[in-house]
Ligand code: HEM
């Protein structure tokens with residue numbers, strides 16, 4: 001492991017490096033930067049919705065641009081690169097190889113992201129994270145829309161390159177003494193999610209090009225005025241992005257598989273069941289995409305097929321939850337910061353999944369679709385599960401990256417505030433959806449229930465904001481001035497099998 | 509699986525599968541019933557455009573932003589869009605259907621008592637999406 005900050009190096013040495021831990025560090029820092037940028041937009045959105053009427057965001061267009069860039073940023077510029085950071089650091093070590101299979105390709109995949117991020121932020125498009133035609137073709141203002149399309153295009157290519165690298169590293173570069181059945185679950189999670197990326201992303205990549213030529217007026221794939229069909233785009237988009245949600249969640253589950261057994265001081269309950277559930281999820285994730293499209297006018301038969309496909313994925317997710325609980329059962333659990341985030345994340349994962357089942361049931365979805373319920377649903381995943389797992393893992397890897405310990409008290413406060421805030425925001429949004437408030441609205445009529453729910457959600461968001469400020473201060477301060485960590489056992493867990501990774505980086 | 513006994517996991521998975529089967533069967537059954545449009549339903553053409561709703565009754569009467577119907581009758585909405593996607597929504601009656609240019613989608617409802625309800629757009633459609641709202645006015649039966 002690198003002790004980056006103990007042996008300071010000039011920044012350009014890290015930037016021009018192709019070594020996996022250096023690229024991992026770049027991914028880590030960049031993704032955290034985007035977490036705070038995207039989070040700031042979220043706070044502004046919540047502040048605007050505190051009361052009906054325009055508050056401080058001048059006009060609806062600015063608001064629409066803000067939630068579009070918020071979603072795009074946190075999914076593509078925070079969650080995905082954060083997972084890549086962890087994968088870069090740990091996958092080669094876990095399969096006992098000196099680096100990623102293709103180090104240069106790895107660095108290229110990383111360096112494609114900042115320009116893509118710049119395109120998205122400088123453009124500031126308004127057509128939501130799914131760029132639905134025909135709005136995105138005939139109505140969305142350029143050049144913002146075109147910049148977003150190019151940004152996403154670049155991100156898609158970067159994802160594909162990253163996925164190829166992980167797959168080859170795990171399957172072809174693992175130590176000859178190691179069978180695939182010995183590869184840790186975290187590495188398995190990268191293998192599964194990378195396979196999903198390879199199958200899923202090309203579809204959206206094609207749709208993006210079609211969208212671009214439609215905007216240029218040279219084609220009419222999705223433009224009804226030229227004989228095209230907007231619903232075709234919806235199918236292509238969701239064929240990619242329903243599986244993509246598993247690309248996000250699977251590595252986060254993998255991170256929890258590292259944390260939970262260690263802090264329970266027990267081996268994982270069932271390694272095989274973890275592997276099986278990952279592989280199963282990556283297959284069934286392709287059977288449910290049109291559950292996002294029940295209200296587009298699909299036939300009863302189509303809706304039924306996709307409902308069954310969606311429900312079929314539930315047992316696989318449920319297996320992970322079981323595995324975690326069974327691992328903790330009778331363990332000598334140490335509730336240090338990483339463990340709190342992981343366990344909190346599992347609790348929220350469970351509640352998020354329960355809401356997902358409601359969405360899947362056709363007649364119920366007509367109450368929830370495109371209301372705040374859906375916003376609450378997927379945020380319990382992206383924030384409650386994936387970001388929680390990721391942040392827990394960040395605390396967990398902190399001593400390895402910096403050689404120092406973060407402040408445990410502040411880490412716990414960060415968790416408690418974020419957990420309360422997440423419940424206040426996203427559980428409330430489920431209820432708000434049942435009261436009928438549509439998503440993506442800049443302003444709303446003064447319906448008392450809507451006002452009350454919005455205010456609770458805004459307060460929750462501010463609590464998360466405060467906790468994140470504490471987090472930022474903690475990691476910045478501790479990486480320079482924190483207590484020197486005992487890198488053999490930074491969390492004082494004892495025992496021999498907790499840190500099987502090599503401590504020294506052969507690169508330095 | 510593994511070297512050790514795993515029966516609690518199998519029982520648990522069995523329960524989850526049973527639950528999902530029940531949810532799916534129940535949803536299938538309810539959806540089948542609610543999608544059955546009564547033969548005597550009166551047709552109302554609904555058109556969404558940036559950023560208002562307009563309605564045309566069977567007898568040719570047109571309304572904008574407001575829709576008058578009678579309690580105790582069944583209505584079938586034929587939903588059109590003139591520009592981008594919208595979604596026609598009367599939340600109180602769980603009426604929700606996208607308005608997609610180039611397509612006609614249908615959905616029906618039967619208001620049971622007189623009253624006023626909100627109509628809104630639930631699919632993002634641009635600048636004034638947030639205020640693409642209307643009123644449904646359910647009147648007492650005329651006869
Ligand atoms: C595994 C992690 C999951 C993530 C990250 C996730 C994410 C999302 C996202 C982003 C959306 C909304 C997309 C949009 O309209 O912008 C969504 C909607 C939906 N999710 Fe999930 N989801 C997950 C799991 C599940 C599960 C387990 C189920 C069902 C059992 C489910 C069922 C649904 C349904 C039916 C919708 C459509 C709701 C609607 O638009 O009416 N999701 N999810």
Ligand SMILES: [Cu+2]
Pocket residue numbers: 241242245288289291292
């Ligand atoms: Cu989905």
Ligand SMILES: [Cu+2]
Pocket residue numbers: 593594595629630631632633634637638640
């Ligand atoms: Cu709208």
